[in-house]
Amino acid sequence: MFQILIGIFGSIIGSFLGLCIARLPKGESIVSPPSHCDACGRRLGAVELIPVAGYLIYRGRCRSCGAPVPWWYTGLELLTAGIYLSLWYRFGPTLVALKYAVLASLLLVIAGIDLRTYMIPDSLVLVGLGCGLLFLPLGEVYWPEALVGAALGGGILFLIAAASRGGMGGGDVKLGLVLGLFLGWQQVLVALFLAILAGALMGVILIALGRKRRRDALPFAPFLTAGTLGALWWGRDIINWYIATFFGL
Ligand SMILES: [Zn+2]
Structure with a gap:
């Protein structure tokens, strides 16, 4: 019911x-x-x-x-x-479910706008940062881990944006801050990994189908959205598997 x-x-x-x-x-x-x-x-x-x-x-x-x-x-x-x-x-x-429903809703709007206009409005990024801070006292992600997550999410996407020379925009970098704030540093790594994997795969498919050329930009927010949802679902499992495989713990 x-x-x-x-x-x-x-x-x-x-x-x-x-x-x-x-x-x-x-x-x-x-x-x-x-x-x-x-x-x-x-x-x-x-x-x-x-x-x-x-x-x-x-x-x-x-x-x-x-x-x-x-x-x-x-x-x-x-x-x-x-x-x-x-x-x-x-x-x-739980309030945790509410927190991620807010994040997912915001990401859907951002992804939709990015798909249609290749732009991520700063106003929506600010809403995201505000909501992320509001949910910090919930303690589901310990606040230092959230701040490190924001730095890591924004930092990694900034490096990719700098290396890709226009393949990824500043809006994606700012969105990385929001994701890190919501997810914490461990889960944001999983989200970025899944997003980059999905984006690369889609890029290869579109180039193979002749729908895109190698240098064409691909709106990345939809992949960040998918990566975030994937991290919420399987993040724990992926992190546990990774630790067990590479550190034998
Ligand atoms: Zn009509």
């Missing part, structure tokens, strides 16, 4: 995150005007506003002008619901 409520809650938040992705890069308010069709400007009705179901009922089209509704809104609603449920299973009904 709780799972259903969390799924619904996640899809409603996901709907709001989609609005942020669509509006923030254009400098528009995320509060007003209310959701409307981008093509004809008509304000959406109650049924259309229901996450996922609204899209299915009207077959992905505006009720009055027939313009297609971008599919990624619905995809994001489902993704957010899935992530919230996975955090619930992983951390239970």
Whole structure:
């Protein structure tokens, strides 16, 4: 029963995150005007506003002008619901789960904006740093480990950005600070490792398919998001395996 409520809650938040992705890069308010069709400007009705179901009922089209509704809104609603449920299973009904739900939501907006505009807004990085500091007293990550994590996350991405000469942007470096603050130094290493692995793999695939050239930039925030979620799920296991394998402990 709780799972259903969390799924619904996640899809409603996901709907709001989609609005942020669509509006923030254009400098528009995320509060007003209310959701409307981008093509004809008509304000959406109650049924259309229901996450996922609204899209299915009207077959992905505006009720009055027939313009297609971008599919990624619905995809994001489902993704957010899935992530919230996975955090619930992983951390239970705790403040820690809330902390990572906040981080994941912020990362989804940043990743979405990065995919569409190749930019990470500084305002969102500041929100991330603020939230990271707010959750520090929770003590789930001991605060010195969080500060070292921030330095390490930002530092490693800064070195990669410097070495890649434009392949990775300053926004990614600042995002590294946020991730370290939330995750602590051990987990942020896992997150960066997974992100770089996934990014390199995707780069090779896109080059092989002829979709990208070697020097083309790849928005990296989506990979940092995936890496962070991977670290939240498997970070402990990866760290334990690493210590056991290389230090025999
Ligand atoms: Zn319309």
